[in-house]
Amino acid sequence: MTDAKIVAVIGAAGAQGGGLARAIVDDPHGGFACRAVTREPASNRARALAERGAEVVRADKELEQASHLAGAAKAAGVHHAVWSTQQNSRDRGALEDDRFPTLQGRYKVPHWDAKGEANQFFIDHGVPTTFLLLPTFWDNLLTPGAPQRPQRGPDGVLAITAPMGDMSLPGIALGDH
Ligand SMILES: NC(=O)c1ccc[n+]([C@@H]2O[C@H](COP(=O)([O-])OP(=O)(O)OC[C@H]3O[C@@H](n4cnc5c(N)ncnc54)[C@H](OP(=O)(O)O)[C@@H]3O)[C@@H](O)[C@H]2O)c1
Incomplete structure (x- = not known):
């Protein structure tokens, strides 16, 4: 049993999440342990994280994850959440604008729009949140x-x-x- 605080990393097998997950597991005395969330625990990247010491768990559905994160942050009384997000391209143009195709029935840029849409969960829960927009x-x-x-x-x-x-x-x- 460890006293390390658990950091749950969504998208841990990806680029951004992977950087954070590796920073945690590569610092075993840093006081934190990594719970790596992925849709595919059997993937090579997820297994590599497990071998480095992460606890790998499976979860899916991006908006649902964000909703749970915001709700949990509120319930736990988190003083300051940092939500790594993207711009919601639909704030800049109507879904009906056919200069860009509409994807999955509701998105113009799915991997941006879903994150921008999830901002509202944190706002609705009243969680003090920094919305982090990183460049390329x-x-x-x-x-x-x-x-x-x-x-x-x-x-x-x-x-x-x-x-x-x-x-x-x-x-x-x-x-x-
Ligand atoms: N790449 C860039 O240049 C860039 C720049 C600025 C900001 N960002 C932002 O940084 C964040 C991560 O980007 P990234 O480049 O690290 O992407 P990435 O390498 O594709 O990693 C994203 C991870 O999210 C998980 N994922 C994807 N779709 C999902 C879904 N529908 N439900 C649940 N999990 C899902 C996948 O993990 P599993 O397959 O293991 O589930 C994937 O490995 C995003 O918010 C992105 O917009 C990226």
């Missing part, structure tokens, strides 16, 4: 098969393609957040 992970540029990977143009120069004109692209390394 530079690590994406190194992920095999990722669309953001730099491609060498006809001039031999490596370049990334992003639909943002001449605006700057903010970013952060996974190990830095």
Whole structure:
């Protein structure tokens, strides 16, 4: 039995959650233990976390998880929650706007919109919350098969393609957040 406080990491097998999960398990004397939440405990990434000392548990349905998180934070009297979220693209344009397709019947950008939608759970529960919006992970540029990977143009120069004109692209390394 350990006295370590348990940190439940949603998306622990992913990029952002994985960085946090590894930071916890790699610091065994830090006073925290990692409960890694994943939809697939048998995946290679989940098993790798288990081998490093995480407790791996299965859970699904993103909005339901966020709702439970907000409710639990309220019930536990959490003084300050940090909800890593994304912009709800539907705040910027109507679902009926057919310049972008509507996906799953309710989203324009599903992996953003669901997180932005979940902000309301924390607001409704009255949990003091910081809504954390992070920029692009530079690590994406190194992920095999990722669309953001730099491609060498006809001039031999490596370049990334992003639909943002001449605006700057903010970013952060996974190990830095
Ligand atoms: N990548 C970026 O550049 C970037 C930049 C800024 C912010 N973010 C934000 O950071 C967060 C994590 O992104 P990431 O890049 O780490 O993504 P990721 O590598 O795809 O990891 C996300 C994890 O969430 C879990 N997941 C996916 N869909 C789910 C669902 N419907 N229900 C429950 N769990 C689900 C998956 O884990 P299992 O398959 O193990 O269940 C997946 O490994 C997101 O909020 C994202 O918007 C990402």
